[in-house]
Amino acid sequence: MLLLMTELNPQAPGRLELVRRFVNTLDVEAGTDRLASTDGLLKWLREVDLLQAEQSVSDAQLRRVIAVREALRDLLRANHTDTPAPESAVQVLDQAARKLSILFTRSGGWTIGSAGTGVDFLVGELVTIVIGAMNDGTWRRLKACANDTCEWAFYDRSRARSGKWCSMGSCGNRAKQQTWRHKHAHAGRYAPSAVVSDGTSTDVR
């Protein structure tokens, strides 16, 4: 049971959780968007402790933030099958990465940091976290739910990195039912009666 709970925990480790939460500001299934307005973005920034004093957001900045979010979602879709992400998504992130700076540390090392303020800082932070996750191997586990009416971002904790759905309790079971119905429909009138009588949950969404 403990193992099951661990596998179903959709939260990403460490700072990567901020990226997951950011992508999930759009709830595809419910059709609601936390970033539908500049006020919405300011409220979300406050929630994740990234709101700087006297900060305001322009419509153009909001559009840029949303472009970054959707580019990240494209990458999370590509994390399922190791297929390449769309060129347009890569371009958006390339553009965002130009806001980063290399910062030397006093201990003889270096780090990447967000040099901007306000929205630039947010975008820089997100890209910095993504780069870190790509380096430590956690990035490929951050995925968008394979149910295309859901697309909820989740962290895949399965051993083989083969998780497809945000949770087996909802999207996974739904996909199984669709597969069952699909098979059943194609079986036509030759379907054995045992299968038909087994379909007590065909009305479940």
Ligand SMILES: [Zn+2]
């Ligand atoms: Zn889902």
